[in-house]
Amino acid sequence: MKKLWISLTYLVFIILLIIPVIKIFTGAWADGWSGFADALSRKQSIHALMMTGIIVVVVTAINTVFGVMLALYLVRASWISHRMKQFMNSIVDLPFAVSPVIGGLMIVLLLGPSSIMGAFFEDIGFKVVYALPGMILATLFVTFPLMVREVMPVLQEIGSQQEEAASTLGAYSWYTFWHVTWPSIRWGVIYGVVLTVARSLGEFGAVLVVSGNIMNKTQTATTLVYQDVENFNVVAANSIALVLAAFSVGLLLLMEWAKKRKEVH
Amino acid sequence: MGGNGVLNLMLRSRWWSFGFRTTIMLYFIVLIVLPIIGIYTQSFSLGWQPFWDSVTDPLAWKSVLLTTKLSVIATVINVLLGTMIGWVLVRYRFPGRRILNSLVDLPFALPTAVGGLMILLLLGPGSLVGGIADNFGIEIVFHEPAIVVAMVFVTFPFVIRAIQPLLEELDKSEEEAAYTLGASTTRTFFQVIFPTILPGILSGAMLAFSRALAEFGAVVLVAGNIPGKTLIASVYIFGEIESDNPQGAAAVSVLLLTLSFFILWAVNLIQSRRMGK
Amino acid sequence: MHIEVRGLNKQFGDFQAVNNVSFEIEKGHLIGLLGPSGGGKTSILRMLAGLESPSSGDIIFHGKRVNDLPPQERGIGFVFQNYALFKHMTVYDNVSFGLKVKGQSKEVIRERVMTLVELTGLKGFEHRYPHQLSGGQRQRVAFARALAPEPQLLLLDEPFAAIDAKIRTELRTWLKEMIERVGITSIFVTHDQEEAIEVADEIMIINKGRLEQKGSPWEIYKNPQTQFVASFIGESTIVENIERLKGFEEAAKWPGTQALIRPEYIEIGKLSEFRLPSATFQGVVKHLHFRGSEWMVEVQVGDIKLITYRSLEKDVLQPGDEITVLIHRAYLFNDSDTWIMENRLKEDPMPIHI
Numbered sequence: 001m002k003k004l005w006i007s008l009t010y011l012v013f014i015i016l017l018i019i020p021v022i023k024i025f026t027g028a029w030a031d032g033w034s035g036f037a038d039a040l041s042r043k044q045s046i047h048a049l050m051m052t053g054i055i056v057v058v059v060t061a062i063n064t065v066f067g068v069m070l071a072l073y074l075v076r077a078s079w080i081s082h083r084m085k086q087f088m089n090s091i092v093d094l095p096f097a098v099s100p101v102i103g104g105l106m107i108v109l110l111l112g113p114s115s116i117m118g119a120f121f122e123d124i125g126f127k128v129v130y131a132l133p134g135m136i137l138a139t140l141f142v143t144f145p146l147m148v149r150e151v152m153p154v155l156q157e158i159g160s161q162q163e164e165a166a167s168t169l170g171a172y173s174w175y176t177f178w179h180v181t182w183p184s185i186r187w188g189v190i191y192g193v194v195l196t197v198a199r200s201l202g203e204f205g206a207v208l209v210v211s212g213n214i215m216n217k218t219q220t221a222t223t224l225v226y227q228d229v230e231n232f233n234v235v236a237a238n239s240i241a242l243v244l245a246a247f248s249v250g251l252l253l254l255m256e257w258a259k260k261r262k263e264v265h
Numbered sequence: 266m267g268g269n270g271v272l273n274l275m276l277r278s279r280w281w282s283f284g285f286r287t288t289i290m291l292y293f294i295v296l297i298v299l300p301i302i303g304i305y306t307q308s309f310s311l312g313w314q315p316f317w318d319s320v321t322d323p324l325a326w327k328s329v330l331l332t333t334k335l336s337v338i339a340t341v342i343n344v345l346l347g348t349m350i351g352w353v354l355v356r357y358r359f360p361g362r363r364i365l366n367s368l369v370d371l372p373f374a375l376p377t378a379v380g381g382l383m384i385l386l387l388l389g390p391g392s393l394v395g396g397i398a399d400n401f402g403i404e405i406v407f408h409e410p411a412i413v414v415a416m417v418f419v420t421f422p423f424v425i426r427a428i429q430p431l432l433e434e435l436d437k438s439e440e441e442a443a444y445t446l447g448a449s450t451t452r453t454f455f456q457v458i459f460p461t462i463l464p465g466i467l468s469g470a471m472l473a474f475s476r477a478l479a480e481f482g483a484v485v486l487v488a489g490n491i492p493g494k495t496l497i498a499s500v501y502i503f504g505e506i507e508s509d510n511p512q513g514a515a516a517v518s519v520l521l522l523t524l525s526f527f528i529l530w531a532v533n534l535i536q537s538r539r540m541g542k
Numbered sequence: 543m544h545i546e547v548r549g550l551n552k553q554f555g556d557f558q559a560v561n562n563v564s565f566e567i568e569k570g571h572l573i574g575l576l577g578p579s580g581g582g583k584t585s586i587l588r589m590l591a592g593l594e595s596p597s598s599g600d601i602i603f604h605g606k607r608v609n610d611l612p613p614q615e616r617g618i619g620f621v622f623q624n625y626a627l628f629k630h631m632t633v634y635d636n637v638s639f640g641l642k643v644k645g646q647s648k649e650v651i652r653e654r655v656m657t658l659v660e661l662t663g664l665k666g667f668e669h670r671y672p673h674q675l676s677g678g679q680r681q682r683v684a685f686a687r688a689l690a691p692e693p694q695l696l697l698l699d700e701p702f703a704a705i706d707a708k709i710r711t712e713l714r715t716w717l718k719e720m721i722e723r724v725g726i727t728s729i730f731v732t733h734d735q736e737e738a739i740e741v742a743d744e745i746m747i748i749n750k751g752r753l754e755q756k757g758s759p760w761e762i763y764k765n766p767q768t769q770f771v772a773s774f775i776g777e778s779t780i781v782e783n784i785e786r787l788k789g790f791e792e793a794a795k796w797p798g799t800q801a802l803i804r805p806e807y808i809e810i811g812k813l814s815e816f817r818l819p820s821a822t823f824q825g826v827v828k829h830l831h832f833r834g835s836e837w838m839v840e841v842q843v844g845d846i847k848l849i850t851y852r853s854l855e856k857d858v859l860q861p862g863d864e865i866t867v868l869i870h871r872a873y874l875f876n877d878s879d880t881w882i883m884e885n886r887l888k889e890d891p892m893p894i895h896i
Contacts, residue, residue, distance in 0.1 A: 003355060004825060005331045005349060005352070005353050005357070006353055006357055006359050008349060008353075009349065009350050009353040009354070009365065010361075012346055012350065013350075013365055013368060014419070015387075015394075016418060016421065017368055017371055017372075017421075018368075019385065019387060020380075020383030020387045020418075021371075021383065023383060023386040023387060023392075024379070024382065024383055024386065027386055029498065036334045039508075053471075060491060066289060066292050066293075069285075069289045070292075070293060071288055073286070073289060074370065077286075079286070088293070090530075090533060091293075091297060091298065092297075093529055093533075094297060094526070094529070095297065096373060096472075096475070096476075096529065097475050097479070097522070097526055097528065097529040098301075098479065098522060099478070099479030099480070099481060099498075099499045099502070099518075099521060099522075099525075100479065100481055100482070100499075100520065101500075101502050101503050101506075102304065102479075102499070102502060102522060103300070104506075104520040105304065105502065105506055105514055105515065105518055106300035106301065106304050106510070107300060108511065109300075109303050109304060109307045109511055109515065110299065110300055110303045110505065112511075114511075122729075133332075137296070139297055141297070144296060144297060150417055161622050161624065161626035162626050162627075162628055162629070164593050164613075164620070164622070164626065165620065165622060165626040165627075165628075165687075166628075166639065166643075167592075167593070167612070167613045167614055167686070168591055168592075168593070168613045168614075168616075168618055168619065168620035168688070169619075169639050169640035169643060169688075169690075169691060170614045170615075170640055170643045170644060171614065171639070171640075171643045172614055173282075175327045175643060179628075180628055183630040184629065184630065198373065198519070201376060202375065202376025202377060202378070202379070202482075203375075203376075204376060204377050204378045204481065204482035205377075205481035205482055205499065205503075208503070209506055210501065218469075221376075222376045222377075222378040222379070222482070223378075225376075225378045225379065225382060226378050226485070226486065229381075229382060229385070229486055233477065237382055238382070241376075241378075241379040241382050241383075244375075244376050244379050245375060245379055248374040248375045248376065248379070249374070251374050252367060252368075252370055252371060252374045252452035253367075255370060255374065256367050
């Protein structure tokens, strides 16, 4: 019985996860090294990977700062009433329930050229939708809960006594945060960062809607994969996908490591 | 200390902390609350009638219905697979266990578009699975089964990760007590173990279902997107945006969103009840 | 530091945690806030520290109102119930934290920390982390850390609650000595009356958010001003119809009055042992309980049950024995008043009706 269950588990993993990864790998090399290299050295590939890189860096930075601060407020702040905190706490999860396409649509509706705000930004020469700012906004929306949800439980668990102790010893909030709170939450934050990077690297639906997928302008790595598949350019699609998959596997290893460190502390 | 002292002094002032709080709260409202309100108002922007027309368009409601149906199937498959795998990974010791355990998160780490491409390669006409199925006259890619597979793939970790901690917490002596009282293995599983992990299965299934409803990247590549047949809701919404019909897109979005919020609320309810215990 | 608190109130929603509390504390005194759990003691302590802000009332340190001062500027040291040591810092870093915040030079910090480490008997443990220390050692670290920035007032929240009963007594004596040596005004919270009586110069009894009584342990024991204080401090039996007991007939003047009698106010023995037999009456031994160093005796007098102690050196009693009982005094209380009544017959050795 036990053997049967273990073999079945292996079977599911092999069919659902391992064979597909191998397929991507072999697909990228279908035309040999040159096919892979050519696909990657296309102008649009380099541009798309660069766009993805910019989005990942900017989104991770913003989401980390705001996510940690919001988690701190939701757990510790005395100036927000208990009910308000509960309400905000349930709103934090909303992006999980929203389809990425809808997330993108929201931004188009709110900031697109036909909206009031969008027209205003257009007038001052700042393009949001179908440009980088919109794509960053869309990715921020999608990744929003990741950091908050990682940090909040850690803060709840460590309690506020150490921070209170620091304040009775004369330390103000900034000093207390860096010397007392941060060392306790840092592995949670790092785990949140890894999750944010993974999600912003792979975000597709929201970015596709907001960016318009304009080659060499607003195309990201994932939307390029999509376009290559649509154009039946399978080798090129596989090559980009392989690069993304390699990053993801790297992130997965990082996640495992961060998880272990988090458990230790 | 010097520089730090100045910084402390600055951050100590009321204006700074007030500014800080306001920024964070504004960010929260502008990024999350405003867009959601925006989409609800937009869908009714032309009044009740156009909303009703958009929703009752056969292509629209068929796509929502199809998405719901396939998501349910994918969720059921995930519950079965997830319970088995969660059990095997927690209870049995065998070579490769830790690697498999880390691999569970792969669908979360992988870009969904890459996931879609993988499914396409796995099931495509040229592949082994696709070839066998073809011989039996079953078409997979660009048909419903491919969509289900894509949904199972992206929601794979939910159920497993939800029941693993519960299984680990489960006191082995509870099970042993059942055995000493003469219960069979099957009976023990259904009467002692299953009730303990049920909340995990439920909340994992809910999350998987809401994710499957919302999935776009993996599905759009394998579905074929034939209107009325394999066109799922999020792809339909995408099509409406592309054909410059934001109001129609918003109307279907509202339908889907309301469903998702309901599920999220149910998950929260299950979790808070569990906490209450 | 001289401390004055006037009309202090604290509300959490509908719950009145602290209700109109006023007191004054002399410089250098060691005060125990004693009362049942959830009675508002910790809230008072946290308001003194500035960790909680009062709903109304004034807190005055050295004649200056400090209500609006944050904890950082109050010049206090706080020892938390679970010590709240910084988990990721060594003993040395924990103790030096407050000095670093103040921006002291390295040499000054080193000297002060080493003095405190030595004073608290933690020498050799400077480089250990909190999880490598025993409960008693952690408590000493918390104490040293709170004292390091030389506060004017030391606040301790249930300082011994998390420590094994055996070491607790030892640590109590140590803490009292230490505080006396440093000469700092200190307030500690406890729910253990033995602890408060042993350690504090003065006790404040807090119940349901109110200050019931303030005074030296002896005063409070001897002269409890409310029914709660009388029943909370020491052991006692409540008697409904005290007027039926010899020497307390006068109590019949106040119908609805109950009496509280401490075991040590009851004397039992043979009739011949009493100097004033007229003040005694007869009872029956109901039960005997061995209490390690003495017997606890339950005596039945009519329908009244009394509890007292008896030395192991005296004759061993048996349940069912007839015995002579003398009650020296009792606390009487009704809804409006509390007073002490001495045994009338004992006061007046030649009662007229004999």
